[in-house]
Amino acid sequence: MKSILRKPAFLTATLAAMWLALVLLVLLQFRWSNELIEAYQQRLESTLAASSASFRADFQADLSAVCRSVQNASPVSPPVLPLSPIPFRLYFVDSQMEELKIWNRNASSFEAKPWPEAWSQVRQELIQASDDLASASPRRWFNRPWLASSAAPVFFRATSNEDDSAPNRLQGFLLIELDLPALSSRYFQPRNDRSFAPAGLETRTVVSFLESPVFDSQPTATVSPSKFQALDLLSPSPSAPRFNLRPFADESPWQLRTEHRAGSLDAAVAALRFRNLATGLAVCFVLFTGIVFLILNMRRAEQLSKLQTDFVAGFSHELRTPVTAVCMMAENLSEGLPSEPGEVKHYGKLMLDQGHRLRSRIEDILAFAAGRSLVLDLKPLDLSQVVRAVLSEEAPLLKGFEIDTSFEADLPPVLADLASLKSALINLISNAAKYARDAAFIGIAARTSSPGIVAITISDRGTGIPPAELPMLFEPFFRGKDARTAGVPGSGLGLHLVRTRVEAMGGKVTIESTPGQGTAITIHLRSKSA
Secondary structure: OHHHHHOOHHHHHHHHHHHHHHHHHHHHHHHHHHHHHHHHHHHHHHHHHHHHHHHHHHHHHHHHHHHHOOOOOOOOOOOOOOOOOOEEEEEEEEOOOOOOEEEOOOOOOOEEEEEOHHHHHHHHHHHHHHOOOOOOOOOHHHHOOEOOOOOOOHHHHHEOOOOOOOOOOEEEEEEEEEEEHHHHHHHHHOOOOOOOOOOOOOOOEEEEOOEEEEEEOOOOOOOHHHHHEEEOOOOEOOOOOOEEEEOOOEEEOOOOEEOOOOOOOHEEEEEEHHHHHHHHHHHHHHHHHHHHHHHHHHHHHHHHHHHHHHHHOOOOOOOHHHHHHHEEEEEEEOOOOOHHHHHHHHHHHHOOOOHHHHHHHHHHHHHHHHHEEEEOOOOEOOOHHHHHHHHHHHOOOOOOOOEEEEEEEOOOEEOOOOHHHHHHHHHHHHHHHHHHHHOEEEEEEEEEOOEEEEEEEEEEEOOOOOHHHHHOOOOOOOOHHHHHOOOOOOOOOOHHHHHHHHOOOOOEEEEEEOOOEEEEEEEEEEEOOO
């Protein structure tokens, strides 16, 4: 199973299958979202229509109660006005349309009142209604409705005299004038027993008379309510069959307009559809991204596990080889095989070289295990002296190599930890020695690269490093393909430890390499004057 997961073809197929599944999920989500939004829109429309019809029925019922309570009133038979939720004023005008009287609640009588200037058209409507009733049949006279004026918030109905010999004789008209300011502030506001706005909906509701708003639940809105769908408040309602009130003109002046606060209901539903779809896509994208990262991390973990396995195998070989060599030479010495002083000296040199090699590998693994727990003692160091000390310690390794050192004049001291700096230089110099091969050249140059920064470069004239491998050189356990193929000894930790130690000292490491020409690795450290 693990070998299958490592194959790029498997990862590609997995990602392709996930993309197809994601596309299918998006399509299904879009379809389901549309179905849900359509159902939601239908519910909104039906709820809005039902709430509007319910309010119209309530308004008609309250208005009918007022009309029935006063329809038999006259100056001869004063009314007893009920306690009505609808604020109104009661008037009486005689059949000659000359004298207008208003009911005074405090005096319990009709009192004369001048005709309001705004009621000139209402007066004309009363005259026209009296002419129509002059030739009305007894049945029509008996069933005469209340009429809504088309010019003022007034409802009127003809009254007859009490002379049985002339039952159709017009006595005058009763007029009910609705108090629009009080109607807006008292009747149309939400009450405990009835909420004007449809429950659960963010609606804007407007009641208008002659296209002028009497009540607006959202008065600061910029959209004109004339664009909303209108409902005639005086049209017959199935829930109020006894409503005996009609508009005097063909078109009713009383309208109820409702709309979603965001604008049209279609726009609100479209916005909701977009939000739902965007949210769903975002969730799908996050899910897909998480799975992709999971696969990539799994792949990286597999690669790291392989590198660690290779490291254990390579490091075991690195330890076994010098230990075996030392044991063999020690066994030969103990048996007295090398008898000549020159041979004994040669054996001692070989054992010393293998010991240095063993010590170097052990120090690498211990330094890597220490990780970030380095304890550094930064102090000014003379870089030339440190380099000479390193070259002296590594002299047996560098025998036969051409060492070219170049130090800039008046080079300032660098701020570094002596042990860490020597370890980094030893790693770089030993690497240069391993990969220089037949060139047998190592260059060491130090200069001031920028104000406050000193750069020391260790270069070789070996085979160089392929550009594709440069970004991974400082990763732990990584070794280039050419090094593995050529059997160059190493653990893959050297450059990683160099970077770790240099960065801990506040510096950085850069690398330049040209295949076939060699490699140059530069350590940049702060100077004492920085």
